[in-house]
Amino acid sequence: MKQTSFEWAQASFGHVNLNDPRRTKRLVSLASSLAKQPGVSVAKLNYSPSEMEGAYRFIRNDSIQATDIADAGFQTTIQKAKEHDLLLALEDSTTLYFSHVSVEEELGHGNRKRSKDRALIAHSILLFAPNSQSVIGLAEQRLWTRNINSRGQKAQRAVRAYEDKESYKWELASRNMAERFGSEMSKVLSVCDREADLYEYLSYKSVHNQRFVVRSMQSRYIEECSEKLYDYVSRLKPAGGKRIHIPQRGGRKSRVAELEITYAPVTVRAPAKKTGEGISLYYVGCTERGREEDKLTWHLLTSETITNAADAHRIISYYERRWLVEDYHKTWKTEGTNVESLRMQTQNNLERMITILAFIATRLLELRFIKENKELARRSCEGTLSNRAWKLLWLKQESRELPATAPDMDWLYKNLATLGGWKDTKRTGRASVKVLWEGWFRLQTILEGYELAKSLESDL
Template sequence: MRALSEHPNDSVPQATQQASKSQSIYRFWSNPRIQARQILASHRPSVVARVNAERVVLAIQDTTDLDFSSLQQTSGLGFICQTQQQGIKVHSCFAVSGDGEPLGVLHQHTWSRAERAGKRQSRRQRPTGEKESQRWLDTLTAAEPGVDDSVCLVHVGDREADIYDLFVQPRRAHSELLIRAAHNRKVEGELGYLIPTLAQAPIQGQLSVEVARNPQRPARQATLTLRAMTLTIAVPRNGKQAPAAQPVQLNAVLAEETQPPADGSQPIRWMLLTTLPVETFEQACQCVRWYSRRWLIERFHFTLKSGCRIEQLQLETAERLCNALATYSIVAWRLMWLTYHARVAPDDACDAILQTAEWRLLRRRFEPKNRSKKPPTIRQAVRWIAQLGGFLARKGDGEPGLKTLWRGLGVLHHLLEGAQLAAKR
């Protein structure tokens, strides 16, 4: 784990620099007695400890595909979309503090599809337990053990999580739901359906939120108009719910940009269903702010794919790939954690995140005349690491991102290894 964390953007042989060490990692992943869930289980106690130190924690769920189509000889892969692409589907639960600090992976589920496409016509007629949608319910249950009752655990999901069975799934005390609605559900009231009912709710006010960039839009500030109300969701008519299923009362928030963005991107329109209170404007704003942090799990998946290059691995079975995924998931969390602390605690001493030999080498590289024994700040150390990865550190460049950080970490530890070898001569 240490070797891969120090060289996240390198292959295993590049990260270890020794054939014996590389072989030990590959043997670990291929050991039939080792399973991915055990690797993540070793990470979970420290995650839960960080969770229990917070007042509010967002348990964000999302699914991504790992494409291993180039591995023609690898067994256990399945279809990941409607094409012939082969790979593994991954559903993760990533814990984030209410303020956005990455806390770690609470749960991860992987599977392979045996068929390229499902039976769409009969999908609504099948119970949730027979569909891939069951992963949302199982992950909610798996994320909660060990979390103190004093912690408000908010389960956050995108439109795929708009599932009636998830709304009625048993949860621990002080666990809440915050789900983006996908369906115009049947609700009690004169208008009869969710969208028109929520659209006529009174406006509570406006809120400015930071919208993260994605392939379809750049990062920007968005001004959202908020509406909120309490409503009752009817039992789906086409589903296979239990005979005793009852309507469920939820709170709803509609957050939308009434003015189209100047950059021409699609205006935001979030329709949120939640068990959190929305009686006041501030409560509705809190729901929107917390949902806006859902992009962090997308950043986690991006770090896995681009930073740790998980899709570049060439292993012989899907089981070995899943063991590697579990290992790199911990590495990806640590990269995000370093980036977060550089932005929220920039003036703290960097010895909280770097070893003495690491920050001393950085100072020798960038401030060779500085003889201070006091460690630099986190912000300064992270900027130096990012400069090793290609960050230019100009006045208008802002703070470094994940890409330059993971590149710089690899360079830093290659320099450190070289310095240690030179010292032994």
């Protein structure tokens, strides 16, 4: 986060090949401006008339492929990932809805029942380094539309080829990521929710020695006995407990859950209507104690070797981070870059803008994550702000003299949010991404003003 918006845009997209260096320069300029003011439409950017016309020419240029922009961003993420020994590839899908008439005929249906809704589907892989507790960036993202005439096709899934089903997205995402990482793929561990509990996907990951943690969706037959997985593991001896915090979300109140941990090696059989070998995995389970209704229960399948309770705890801690990709999608769609408010005239124009904003959203998520991690909150803010920047923020926000050492990240979070206009009226202690980024933007303005004043002072 020490990078300016321009430095970030240059690092992310400055190496892209768009068959004309002027296009690359325009992309960097546009990404930099959007990163300074996330959620603001192109029409409201601080551009001259000629710059505005250049930005719109770029967005409307069908010679520029959104996939080329995305590939440049992915390669930047891969380079950053090389600094880490272990990476969690947090995966999830989301639906982007657009209501304006101009793109309705080009887009497909989403998950909503109302037939008039038009949507793009996105599958994303967000890299997270657990040892340094840091968000690295996007390693993969694919956009597609569903044929508006294909509603109800789910009922025919049993007769369709695996590669023709939307569920193939999990394997395709892993294939694309493996191609980018090459030999470095061995340090990547995919973390997926129940939708990825597919025999074909688990088989692919196992055959290619790719690491994963997948939450089980169904109680499959296993070779260890003649019964199903959940029946078998219900008799396992507990291997200790774990306490986790379940955040408030929707109508659910936050709470601390006491979990009972179990683990065992298992071999998952191929489904009755499919051919294939059994898949040797490890099972890790956790069930909330002392709660009958709405209790937390996770059945996790993993390629990682589990020989003791510490190993099981580690797998659960990896799965706990999966919510970050959901927060990423929320930041991208509505709470940060607001892609669902875009009003591009064609699907191609829409995808170019969506792709640029997808990478800006990962930058915004870094600020949001400060509050969600206690270890990170206690670290010095000098890892995020320059020495001059945190001192200027202190002088702006505090009515006392500068401390001898930089304050922690928790202080940075609160004061950036306050600078951005946060009042904490709901008493949650959590600020929105928009507020945090507004505070960040104002701090950069203060820093630029200070640098300009010092420069003028030296010239006089």
